[in-house]
Amino acid sequence: MSWDEALAALADGEPGAIAKGAGIDLWDLLKEEIVKPDLMVSLLNIPGAKDIAKSDNTLVIGSMATLQMIADHTDVIQVAPSLAQAAGSAASPAIRNAATLAGNLCQRPRCGYFRSLLHPCLRKGGGRCFAQDGHHQNHAIFDTEGCIATSASSLGPVLVALEAMVSVRGPGGASRTLPVEKLFLMASQNPTREVDLRTGELLERVSIPLAGTINAYHKVRARDGFDWPMVEVAVGVRIDSRGIITSGRVVLGAVAMVPWRAFETEKLLLNTKLTNDVIRKGADVAAAGARPLRDNRHKVDIVRSAVRETLEKVRRIVDGAL
């Protein structure tokens, strides 16, 4: 099956047809009756869909590449070590052997109320967010007016930090390319969808510019093995020959429905060297604008320290590079 054949099969099956990769999240969604498809189109065997290849100016990763393939690929390790690390520490080894890049980006949130048959929550088109006054220790601290579930994608923040682009194929062969950042939808933008894929569209590949971005990733979780992150941070910076930051992104995961850019930190880093002082100040403002809930204020502290940790990692790489 080719991409075009998959698209045609999906179009024929409308409504009620869905595309699937490894189907890891899909099992839960079926069990929880969140999706009830009549037809599932597997993209796993599309030729080239798992390929990872470096060209002159980009590193291209097929959407069906598994997390383990990404983690182990020498080009990924060289160009985007933060991506290799995020992919290699997500879920468990056996899941990483099956789970795909597209599945990681498009998986639905892990909020217990969203996943429960008994709770017709906002994200399922219902009337309220049960987590607002329920259990929300691990929920969002940004954009917390409505649905406060968080994005479960660990690769999302890293790809945003790397200024990656995503290529999407639509019906009739139409394709579009957009920044990964634009793929994700804020809860306040759209409470029922997490990614901006329109009906019949498929995520084909992700391209990472080979721009010499120094990048690092840091994850904080409640236990060491196989757990969803409490907070994760991805940083990508470019420096000039003197070590001055010429552009940079600091992106937080597990704190909102989208990979959340810490703009205040980014502003502070620009045109500076990563000194102790800059790192401290940058970390201090990383949670600017956070509106935590009753029981997840601790995540604000965790964000600050995780950003500090990640910037320390970046500094070590910068020091090594100069």
Place this chain on the structure above:
Amino acid sequence: MLFTLNGKITEVSAPSMKRLLDVLREDCGLTGTKEGCGEGECGACTVLVDGLPINSCLVPFGQVQNADVKTIEGLIGHTDLQKAFVSECGAQCGICTPGMILMAAPLVERAQAEGRIPALAEVQETLAGNLCRCTGYVAIYRAIQTACGAKSEQASVISGENG
């Protein structure tokens, strides 16, 4: 649908969305693959697909078309790893054991080929998605390392002062 099961080309007709776990247990009669949670958390259902450990409770049967699937029943001839699981008591209740062994098998094979004993951290990382509630994992690590040639260490026993 055709696939290779434990070295033999096998034809099974089952719905393509049936879990590989259920196809193995129900259609192929291979009950050595266990279900502990049904959601990829416990690893009891681990099998090898094209040599890689995966959770068979999360794989639709359709996905293994033409693939090479290996279950615990396919480890014929009692591998060193299996023997070490017995001698080092890596199996207590035994329900996680087939999954543990298949999860560890590629690591052991690699380490044996390279003539090295995998470090504890490497073993722990490999087994991070396989839960055992009986052993505290200690005996499992020992079994894996012993299978790679490590010396077996006995439990330490001290005589009483009063008895």
Place this chain on the structure above:
Amino acid sequence: MVENFRNQDRYESVGRNVDRKEGMSKVTGQAKYVDDLNFEGMIYGRTIRSEIPRGKIKAIHLEFDTEGFTIVDYRDIPGKNLIALIQDDQPCLVESEINHADEPILLLAHPEKEKLLEAKVRIETISEIPVLDPLQSGKIFKEILISKGDIEAGFGLADRIVEGEYRTGHQEHVYIEPNGMIAVPTPDGAITVYGSLQCPYYVHGALMVLLGVPETKVRVVQTETGGGFGGKEDYPSIIACHAALLALKSGRPTKIVYDRVEDMQATTRRHPAIVRHRTGVAADGTLLSMDVEVIMDGGAYCTLSPVVLSRGVIHATGPYRCDNVRIRGRVVHTNTPPNGAFRGFGAPQTLFASEVHLDRIAHTLGLDPIEIREKNAFRPGDVTATGQVLPEDTSALQVLREALKKSDYYNIRKKIGTQAKRGVGVALYWHGSGFTGAGEVKLASKATLELLPSGAKVRVASTEIGQGTRTMLAQIVAQTLGWSYDSIEVSPADTAVVPDSGPTVASRTCMIVGRLLQRCAEEMRFRIGNLTPKQYLEKHGPLEITKVYEKPPAIQWDDEHYRGDAYGTYGWGCNVVDLEWDAVTYEVKVKKVIAVFDIGKAIHPIFAAGQIEGGTAQAIGYALHEEVVMRNGRVANPQLTNYIIPTTMDTPPIEAVIVENSYRFGPFGAKGVGEMPMDGPAAAIVNALFAAGVDVREIPATPERIMEAVCYSR
């Protein structure tokens, strides 16, 4: 081989790490667990449960095509609608009154799993206000008072009085094999049940009452069991009853295997507890008066709660001598799923409190935690709260000292100094082996040994659930007979062929049943004299020896006043935990756990160490990670994604050390081992946190609780 039967040197079994009897079948995937079995014409059963914690059933609506379904409600029960255990309060199926969420109401069965799962049943109910807080409960299942000396006089002598309240949460067993049963009817109206279980005769007894049939009409066969930890002690009776009802109504073998979510929602958990201590101490740390109050949440029905409370209160002083003690315990009703047996059986709750409290006492007095333990720990001849004079194998001090040595305790403490966020903690504890009080006498357990041409066969109802029952019992018999380990077979735990050896619980299998078999073997050895088994069988015909439990003569127990010898003997344990906590995430990282246990004799040292390592890991989960979230009386996190047990990545290095102070009435000196490792690590962890500046008094010590403790004390 036969001529070497009596070659003792060659066939030394006890103390050797022989291969597990069923080891090869487990590592090759050949071992058959309940879900691996299928019977001709078998159908699948499903349980329809209440969604509310308390109320009445108004109507049941079957919103599916019932063609091909077997449907059972309470009216289909031929005998009593009852799960027979201690009190006759728990129905097999709800008639009208719902007492907890996930209570079984209706049973469905169908040959196709998918059809069965699709069937929609709507239960219309009238809700009533549930009792969810044990402190607000007006219904007490059992109350116990233990009294020694005069506590007021003791308080009068005290230099300081230290008070504290400590809480422990629910805990899920998380055996990796969920519960399951298959009931197979026979044409003559009898029923055979195969399943994952610890206590064949509990299931057998429950089925007789439910079905109203004599014992010959019920047979229970244990299948290979994927972990128990107490979770397959009482609950399997319920599933067996359900499967039997469906099987009898349909006339077909019926399989009920829970999935993980149902298992975690509906089956039993560890009793949560609130323990309050008020202790009078002299300035030098001598304990002068102990007043302890224990409140346990039993859930909606009595189940095993009285016995759990009993073990809890008896252990509540910790392993310390004190002349004046009052322990008041009660286990109460709430509208939550019934709590049941779980490794440690009440002792982990009360020992957590006593050990954590002792460190607070030491802190108040400015004493060292070791010093206060050295001063007060039980010695042989000391008298417990129930008045028991402790036997010569009492070894609290030895295990404490070994643990300090093994952990390099003082050097680590010196090294840490005032280094914030790292601490070392100690817990010292005891655990009574076997049933409490007169329990073993009442049980009157039996064990049978049968002579075979090739050796002998053990016939007991004690089950192999991973802990090594088959292997260890065969070792005891082989050693006693002077035969090879391989010459001893072990019969499946099938009520058609094994006598009632009592339940496989309470760390009693080795010490009690092992001793029974040792006595069988002693007699067998005497009877066959110089003959080989084959010669004996040819000459005298079959030989089968059955022994019944005999109480060691000195043991006396008064159940009414809770006075006397609560247990034949005790195991002794000590943990030293070294940990760090993270000031940002409030996450605890345990660096190392030392676990030293006096178990009398390690029949199989690696198995014994395995019990210690596994129990310690389970206790670390109890202390730090495992939180059952209850929302309106219902478990809100019934999955392994949100109820987190330790993985390889968060199980610290555990070093087990076995100490052997032998018990006169145990086989080769052995006492119990299985439960004890669960008793101490939680307290050692919380004490290590205390040393590192965090005063938590409730477990699990989740990051949220640690944050609260840190922020509160600032």
